[in-house]
Amino acid sequence: MSNTITTLAAKLAEDTMKVMDETGNDRFFVEVGELLGASSQTLEEAFLTEMRVRIAERKARKFVIDALTKHRSQVKAIEKK
Template sequence: MSDTITTLAAKLAEDTMKVMDETGDDRFFVEVGEELGASSQTLEEAFLTEIRVRLAERKARKFVIQRLSEHRSKLKAIEKQ
């Protein structure tokens, strides 16, 4: 895949995620993908990959933070004993 497509897809994914965060519309990226697909299937695929990667990272990061929080809570409970 060309650097141009990767760069454009990444920037568009960042902007789309910002809109999703602000509006609360967690499926907005589907609409953007459909718009892209009408004119460039290659860019659509790159964009959807960028979105999936970002959504997966958010989910994993939330899991990591939750696990650390649980661990710290257990340590505090042990220290209080």
């Protein structure tokens, strides 16, 4: 895949994530993907890959943070005893 497509897909995914965060519409990327698919399947595929990676990273990061928060609260509870 060309650097241009990768760069454009990454920037569009970044901007799309910002719109999703601000509007609360967590399926907005699907609409963007459909729009892209009408004119460039290659860019659509690159964009959707970028989105899946970002969404997965966000979910995994939340899981890690939640696990650490839970662990720390358990440690504090034990220390209080």
